[in-house]
Amino acid sequence: MGEFELIRNYFAAAPCAQAGDGVALGIGDDCALLAVPAGEQLAISTDTLVTGVHFADPCDPFLLGQRSLAVAVSDLAAMGATPVAFTLALTLPAVTADWLDAYARGLNQMAQGCGVRLVGGDTTRGPLSLTMTVFGRVPAGQALTRSGAQVGDLLCVGGDLGNAAGALPLVLGQRTAPAAIAEPLLAHYWSPQPQLALGQALRGKASAALDISDGLLADCGHIAKASAVGLLVEHQKLPLSAALLAFLGENAARVAAVSGGDDYVLAFTLPPAHLPALLAEGWPIHVVGRVVAGQGVTLLDANGQDITPNIRGYQHFQETP
Numbered sequence: 001m002g003e004f005e006l007i008r009n010y011f012a013a014a015p016c017a018q019a020g021d022g023v024a025l026g027i028g029d030d031c032a033l034l035a036v037p038a039g040e041q042l043a044i045s046t047d048t049l050v051t052g053v054h055f056a057d058p059c060d061p062f063l064l065g066q067r068s069l070a071v072a073v074s075d076l077a078a079m080g081a082t083p084v085a086f087t088l089a090l091t092l093p094a095v096t097a098d099w100l101d102a103y104a105r106g107l108n109q110m111a112q113g114c115g116v117r118l119v120g121g122d123t124t125r126g127p128l129s130l131t132m133t134v135f136g137r138v139p140a141g142q143a144l145t146r147s148g149a150q151v152g153d154l155l156c157v158g159g160d161l162g163n164a165a166g167a168l169p170l171v172l173g174q175r176t177a178p179a180a181i182a183e184p185l186l187a188h189y190w191s192p193q194p195q196l197a198l199g200q201a202l203r204g205k206a207s208a209a210l211d212i213s214d215g216l217l218a219d220c221g222h223i224a225k226a227s228a229v230g231l232l233v234e235h236q237k238l239p240l241s242a243a244l245l246a247f248l249g250e251n252a253a254r255v256a257a258v259s260g261g262d263d264y265v266l267a268f269t270l271p272p273a274h275l276p277a278l279l280a281e282g283w284p285i286h287v288v289g290r291v292v293a294g295q296g297v298t299l300l301d302a303n304g305q306d307i308t309p310n311i312r313g314y315q316h317f318q319e320t321p
């Protein structure tokens with residue numbers, strides 16, 4: 001099967017690849033054409049997933065299709081953007097019809113759930129890797145960034161932490177657990193749900209935001225640096241799911257919550273005056289700390305003592321001493 005036949009059979013005909021809102025021209029030409037309404041800006045982000053680094057090989061291609069798009073769309077949520085379109089650069093060691101069919105179905109299901117359309121990409125031969133570029137739109141001047149946190153703001157997250165890190169032993173086949181425990185953890189790992197609606201609700205309210213991909217402490221460090229502030233995280237306020245606690249126990253669950261990657265929930269700073277209305281609207285917001293003068297991120301125990309671990313999250317190119 002040639003490149004163009006592969007694209008036509010498995011991707012171009014998918015429901016998520018059809019023209020729609022924001023897409024003036026999709027797959028079939030040298031470029032796609034996106035229509036951005038007047039007064040809005042285009043938000044763009046690229047994510048690459050590599051076999052053996054971001055996912056085990058072999059793995060379920062349907063679930064991989066969901067995960068590979070969700071982690072990219074989560075960046076749009078972090079900016080408060082509305083999804084429009086995405087491209088896929090797919091590198092395959094070989095063309096396997098069953099694998100491609102399952103991957104395309106998972107990709108399409110996540111795309112339709114997120115309201116984002118496939119508008120192009122590329123295919124080539126090589127070690128399995130997946131590169132997504134996502135496009136969204138946001139009213140001019142209202143994008144959430146990492147650089148606006150102010151002393152006195154609250155540090156908040158948009159949901160339970162550590163579930164994906166807790167799922168990793170299950171994903172790798174190192175441990176097993178009853179379905180009531182394993183299923184919610186695995187669902188969070190394979191099918192994270194980008195917090196698009198929450199990101200849009202935070203426009204004009206949150207002073208800084210990002211999505212948690214490499215661990216709470218590591219990612220909040222980006223806010224602290226960009227905003228030139230310090231962040232205090234209170235260990236006892238971390239939201240932990242019942243499944244994670246049952247699977248890991250409290251101590252290990254808290255380690256996963258602060259240092260484990262792949263949560264894909266939003267972390268953001270918020271002036272206290274905005275919190276009551278957001279909670280009244282039903283948003284899953286948990287206050288886990290506060291913004292202070294200083295620099296960096298500090299983890300505090302129940303007595304206010306510094307218990308910040310040396311390993312704060314995942315880094316692709318860790319410097320060695």
